[in-house]
Amino acid sequence: xxxxxxxxxxxxxxxxxxxxxxxxxxxxxxxxxxxxxxxxxxxxxxxxxxxxxxxxxxxxxxxxxxxxxxxxxxxxxxxxxxxxxxxxxxxxxxxxxxxxxxxxxxxxxxxxxxxxxxxxxxxxxxxxxxxxxxxxxxxxxxxxxxxxxxxxxxxxxxxxxxxxxxxxxxxxxxxxxxxxxxxxxxxxxxxxxxxxxxxxxxxxxxxxxxxxxxxxxxxxxxxxxxxxxxxxxxxxxxxxxxxxxxxxxxxxxxxxxxxxxxxxxxxxxxxxxxxxxxxxxxxxxxxxxxxxxxxxxxxxxxxxxxxxxxxxxxxxxxxxxxxxxxxxxxxxxxxxxxxxxxxxxxxxxxxxxxxxxxxxxxxxxxxxxxxxxxxxxxxxxxxxxxxxxxxxxxxxxxxxxxxxxxxxxxxxxxxxxxxxxxxxxxxxx
Numbered sequence: 001x002x003x004x005x006x007x008x009x010x011x012x013x014x015x016x017x018x019x020x021x022x023x024x025x026x027x028x029x030x031x032x033x034x035x036x037x038x039x040x041x042x043x044x045x046x047x048x049x050x051x052x053x054x055x056x057x058x059x060x061x062x063x064x065x066x067x068x069x070x071x072x073x074x075x076x077x078x079x080x081x082x083x084x085x086x087x088x089x090x091x092x093x094x095x096x097x098x099x100x101x102x103x104x105x106x107x108x109x110x111x112x113x114x115x116x117x118x119x120x121x122x123x124x125x126x127x128x129x130x131x132x133x134x135x136x137x138x139x140x141x142x143x144x145x146x147x148x149x150x151x152x153x154x155x156x157x158x159x160x161x162x163x164x165x166x167x168x169x170x171x172x173x174x175x176x177x178x179x180x181x182x183x184x185x186x187x188x189x190x191x192x193x194x195x196x197x198x199x200x201x202x203x204x205x206x207x208x209x210x211x212x213x214x215x216x217x218x219x220x221x222x223x224x225x226x227x228x229x230x231x232x233x234x235x236x237x238x239x240x241x242x243x244x245x246x247x248x249x250x251x252x253x254x255x256x257x258x259x260x261x262x263x264x265x266x267x268x269x270x271x272x273x274x275x276x277x278x279x280x281x282x283x284x285x286x287x288x289x290x291x292x293x294x295x296x297x298x299x300x301x302x303x304x305x306x307x308x309x310x311x312x313x314x315x316x317x318x319x320x321x322x323x324x325x326x327x328x329x330x331x332x333x334x335x336x337x338x339x340x341x342x343x344x345x346x347x348x349x350x351x352x353x354x355x356x357x358x359x360x361x362x363x364x365x366x367x368x369x370x371x372x373x374x375x376x377x378x379x380x381x382x383x384x385x386x387x388x389x390x391x392x393x394x395x396x397x398x399x400x401x402x403x404x405x406x407x408x409x410x411x412x413x414x415x416x417x418x419x420x421x422x423x424x425x426x427x428x429x
Contacts, residue, residue, distance in 0.1 A: 002031050005319045008074035008099075009043045010065060010090055011081035012052060015104060015131075016043070018304030019078070019311055020054040034316050038076075044068040044090075069094050076318055078311060079103040088112050095119040095127060100318040104131035104311055110205040110221040113212065114334060126321050128314035133206040134159060134283050136306025137299045138313070143213040147292070152214045154288040156425075157251040159206040161281030161302040162190045162197040163229050167247055167266075168279045171237045177230070189281055189302075199228035200249060200264045207251035210285070211262040215255050217337025219262050225342040227265035236352065236420045239391050240268045243350070243378075246276040247422065259338030261345050268350055268424045343400040348377070348426055350393050352419035353409065357388040361414045368408035369394065373401045387416065393424060 007023070009016055023030075023038045031037050044065040052061075065086060068074060077094040079101060081087045088108050094101050096119060103109065109116070109132050120127035130140045134157075143152075158164050162184055169180040181198065184190040196202045204226040211219040229249050237247050245268035253262045269276045274296050278284045283301025288294050300306040355361050362379070369376055380391040394402065409415050 002035055002037055003319075003323060004037045004039050005315075006041045006071075006073045006075045007038050007315070008041060008068035008071060008077045008094075010068055010077065010079045010087065012043050012045050012054075012061075013080065013082075014304040015307045015311065016078075016080040017053040018308040019080070020052075022308050022312060024054060030312075030316075034320075036316060036319050038315060038319075041073045042068045042071045044081075065090055066093070069097060069099070075099065075322070076315060077101045078315065079105055079108075080311070081105070082107065084108055084111055088116075091116055091127075092119055095123055095125060098123045098125055100126040100322055101128075102131075102311055102314040102318055103127075103129045104307055105129070106132040106202070106205040106209060107221075110208040113209070114218050126318040128318055129209075130314045131307045131310035133209050134285060134297070134299075134310075135161075135301040135303065136309050137283055137285065137297050137301060138310070139210070139285050139297050140213065142297070143210070143287075147287070147289070150289045150291055151255075152287060152289045153255055155210050155214045155251075155253040155285065156275060156288075157203075157207065157210060157253075157283070157285040158248055158275055158278050159210075159251050159283050159285065159301060160197055160200075160203045160249060161283055161300075162194060163200075163203070163249040164278065164283070165189050165281045166198070167229065167232070167237070167249065170232070170234050171241070171246065172279075174234050174238075176234055177232060198230055200226040201228075203249060203251050203264045207253055207262050207264050210251065211253035211260060212334065214253055214287070215260050215337065216335055217260050217339070218334045219253075219260065219339065223262060223339050225263035225265070229266050231420055232266055232422070233420060236350075236422060239352065239380075240350070240422070241271075242380075243268070243391075243393065244271050245269055245350075245424070246271055248275060248278070250275070250425065252425075256340065258344070259340045261340045261342070263342060263345070266422050268422055270425065273425065343398065343403075345399050346396045347399055347402060348394055348396050348424040349402050349406075350391070350420075350422045350424055351406070353390040353392065353415055354417040354419065355388050355390055356414040356416065357383055357386055358414060361388075361412075362390075364412050364414065365390070365392075365409060368412065369405045372405035372408060373397060374405045396426060
């Protein structure tokens with residue numbers, strides 16, 4: 001026996017358009033598998049004149065976004081607007097009205113997750129956001145349900161397809177950062193304003209969500225150390241390959257004896273690590289725990305089609321729970337936990353220096369590292385006339401100590417330039 005569910009959609013851009021097209025084109029297949037049909041009753045948009053990739057019937061579109069929430073025929077709200085506001089208040093209003101909500105908004109979840117989850121628990125309706133991290137990769141449900149009994153130690157992720165595409169082009173073709181970014185924009189992989197991607201901010205919002213679910217301690221966006229790929233050069237990537245590494249923008253979420261650490265930054269990943277081979281716009285999330293040892297989730301992390309698939313899965317789940325007629329148990333519980341200041345996190349560094357090729361320079365550099373409590377793992381020196389290029393990899397030390405060493409190098413007269421600094425993913429991470 002089929003059951004029709006009235007849908008209210010907030011936002012009808014790339015993902016929203018793909019979702020409505022799926023609901024229309026795949027309606028028979030969805031009904032055959034689930035016994036559900038989804039009837040789109042109201043779509044809230046900012047521009048009523050914009051052309052849509054789906055049939056628009058009279059009264060379907062509205063620019064009064066609250067109409068979507070207030071429509072009595074809307075039983076399930078799907079938020080695909082992005083951004084903090086007005087999306088946040090609209091989602092909260094829907095939950096307070098007792099309407100289930102499905103969202104793909106990682107920025108909103110990272111900023112107001114506990115508040116919205118609490119509202120859903122209070123009114124006993126589902127609030128699901130599988131599509132907020134990893135696009136079409138199922139990761140929210142595995143972390144919050146399948147792996148709920150596992151004491152996860154670490155989550156590593158390539159969670160931004162734009163930056164992974166750029167770094168792949170730089171690695172495989174020697175393309176410059178600027179040219180690779182331009183190509184990503186032309187192909188539609190990068191937004192006209194790519195700042196959120198290349199700065200690491202997009203990945204940081206996703207890392208906050210992943211860490212919160214993995215460790216049961218809420219991590220907000222502002223708790224995530226974030227560094228982008230703007231300073232990475234093709235030369236750095238070539239040197240990394242010589243050392244046996246690939247350069248990736250990595251989200252690192254880990255539990256230590258001192259607390260939880262979450263960070264996003266470029267990293268040199270050992271070539272034998274599964275994440276090193278993730279190419280193009282593909283996303284991947286690597287989970288480590290004592291019982292599972294390691295799991296890898298990989299697939300398309302962005303785009304209308306893959307993201308719409310994850311949204312549709314949440315819609316089916318939310319509809320089934322609502323039709324069951326029982327109080328919805330909260331999926332996610334958070335407890336107080338200690339977050340480590342990034343300056344105390346231990347990392348290994350790769351750095352490239354240009355120095356005067358004179359006797360005693362290397363000794364001064366070694367002294368600077370030693371005084372900061374950082375030991376050097378390896379040094380590669382190449383002479384260029386009266387100058388020399390030094391590529392240095394350090395042993396593990398606190399970020400504070402690594403930065404002290406870096407500052408001491410900049411004070412050495414013979415150090416002409418401090419080039420790129422990239423963290424090295426340790427063997428046990």
